[in-house]
Amino acid sequence: MDRLGIVVPCYNEEEVLKIASEALRGVLADLTAKGKIAGDSFILFVNDGSKDRTWALIEEEHEKYPEQVRGVKLAGNVGHQYALTAGLLTARDMCDMTVSIDADLQDDVAVIEEMIDKFHEGKDIVYGVRRERKTDTFFKRTTAQAFYKLMALMGVKTVYNHADFRLMSRRAVEQFSQYGESNLFLRGIIPLIGYETDCVHYDRKERVAGESKYPLKKMLALAFNGISSFSVKPITLILGLGLIIILFSLLAAVYALISYFSGHVVPGWTSLILSIWFLGGLQLLAIGLVGQYIGKIYIEVKQRPRYNIEKVL
Ligand code: UDP
């Protein structure tokens, strides 16, 4: 029977920890009873340098339910993406599949069963996808959707409306661990792994308690990190802009020369305007060109796995 590890990153979650623990233990008990997971499946809480009683509560839960509740304490706050990674890599050798979920239970724990079913059908990665965003504020909804669209425009492959609620098989986590990059944007990396994947749909709820640990500042940082770690398109845009401006300066040259010969100009204007446009375009072009090399170096230093072999006959 396959053992499940549920990974839960927690930052200042004292209000929700016990509720989350109870709900997730309920899921474990239910799935064990149905014979879908092994009896020694567990929840792994990752304390991401919380300043409140979160870790004390995790210890309490572990004492009460030593089999089901485990904990990892990070030495300081490193942010959701890294806390989740720490949890996945810790759980990797202890289970056959992991499900990552936020502590605030906004994601529907009821669809974990569906994820496990898909795992048994042979899927290695199952994404939890939000059906609607009724409970999110208008601001969060529009900014988040603009973000997914911008990512797509920049050529980053992500799953639309999927945050970090997902099932990963042990070998998928294994392959994920090969990505040694320091700027982690999980939603961009996981689709690079490959294997058979699937989605389950759910309605996102409101936080059971406490408030969001993702203020606008952190959201913007995540968005910029997502784009800059996966795409050198912004640099290519500069190169394109340089080209366009140089072409434009050629048109401007024609216009300026016509003005010059028809005698409607102040002396010096023609050479000045031509230099401004041409040199401006040339500089952008040169920056864009240098940028192409920097982009290549950037991709090289990441040393990402170039492929993932699933089977050899
Ligand atoms: N989180 C974390 N470290 C941080 C910020 C958040 O581990 O620095 C965790 C948090 O405890 C929660 C999850 O990441 O389990 C998602 O955060 P939150 O629910 O506040 O984000 P939102 O749903 O509002 O986007």
Ligand code: MG
């Ligand atoms: Mg949340």
